[in-house]
Amino acid sequence: MPKQHLIALDLDGTLLTNDKTISHRSKQIIAKAREQGHIVSISTGRPYRASIQYYQELNLNTAIVNFNGAFVHHPHDKSFGTYHSPLDLQTAKTVIETCEAFNVSNIMVEVIDDFYLRTFDEVFVETFLSGQNPVDHGNLLHILKDDPTCILIHPQDHHVKQLRELLVDAHAEVIDQRVWGAPWNVIEIVKAGMNKAIGLKKVADFYNIPKERIIAFGDEDNDLEMIEYAGQGIAMGNAINELKVLANSVTRTNEEDGIALYLEEALHLR
Numbered sequence: 001m002p003k004q005h006l007i008a009l010d011l012d013g014t015l016l017t018n019d020k021t022i023s024h025r026s027k028q029i030i031a032k033a034r035e036q037g038h039i040v041s042i043s044t045g046r047p048y049r050a051s052i053q054y055y056q057e058l059n060l061n062t063a064i065v066n067f068n069g070a071f072v073h074h075p076h077d078k079s080f081g082t083y084h085s086p087l088d089l090q091t092a093k094t095v096i097e098t099c100e101a102f103n104v105s106n107i108m109v110e111v112i113d114d115f116y117l118r119t120f121d122e123v124f125v126e127t128f129l130s131g132q133n134p135v136d137h138g139n140l141l142h143i144l145k146d147d148p149t150c151i152l153i154h155p156q157d158h159h160v161k162q163l164r165e166l167l168v169d170a171h172a173e174v175i176d177q178r179v180w181g182a183p184w185n186v187i188e189i190v191k192a193g194m195n196k197a198i199g200l201k202k203v204a205d206f207y208n209i210p211k212e213r214i215i216a217f218g219d220e221d222n223d224l225e226m227i228e229y230a231g232q233g234i235a236m237g238n239a240i241n242e243l244k245v246l247a248n249s250v251t252r253t254n255e256e257d258g259i260a261l262y263l264e265e266a267l268h269l270r
Helices: 011-015 024-035 052-057 089-101 122-129 157-171 196-207 221-229 241-246 258-266
Strands: 006-009 039-042 064-066 071-073 106-111 114-117 150-154 175-179 187-191 214-218 232-235
Touching: 006 011, 006 024, 006 196, 011 214, 011 258, 024 039, 024 258, 039 064, 039 196, 064 196, 071 196, 089 106, 089 150, 089 157, 157 175, 157 187, 175 221, 196 214, 196 221, 214 221, 214 258, 221 232, 221 241, 232 241, 232 258
Parallel strands: 006 039, 006 214, 214 232
Antiparallel strands: 064 071, 106 114, 106 150, 150 187, 175 187
16 A cells, blocks of 8 residues: 555646646546545635635545635535635735726735625626626725735736836735736735645645655646645646746646646556
8 A cells, every 4th residue: 555645736727727627537547546545635826616616526525725825624524624814904905005006907805705806897707707796896995894815916917017016015024926827917915924835734734644745736836835845846847937947846738637647657556
């Protein structure tokens, strides 16, 4: 019997193909890994509501990391606890005011699985929210009553760099920010110190898996800490160069079953 490993899977650009599906081969190999006693956990920047379909498709019954570590829970085991590390409401409102001054295209604020929009935009709603409607939209400074888990800012393309620099200068001690990959220039704001490694450690501790038996897969800058933390940090073939340099190994792309190929070899799943 092989030693039990914890397999952490990012979603977009990693487990998911470009059309946002899980390939048959990936599903097959992940199921085989679970049959052999390995633990599979999703670790994503997405909210829980936008990752549950993949969690269910893989028949998972494990803890899940959402919002890049700002929300970690176990849908089926209350003993795990619920870890929510939101932004302070006043900080969030100051960030929103900064963005308003830049006349950004849109702002979305998420409070766990509830979300609020500054401007109701059908393209934005369909692209990011799969057609789900916000709890409310309008003046976020008035609407927001709770500490938000995450703020998503869609600036005008020519303002991205300047706005990011301003946010760093004004709020570096209390927020962390990431930029989504093309084609959307979206700035994501979470509480300072939140990252996938923080969430993954909670999952690993719950299952008593030592760091050296964690295999983590990712492709973007929000995976950097997780890939560095894992005993086997694996960058996808389509990953950013910074992640490839940091990773222990580089597998094939998300379109070429990179996860399945690596797990077959590493865990002898053939």
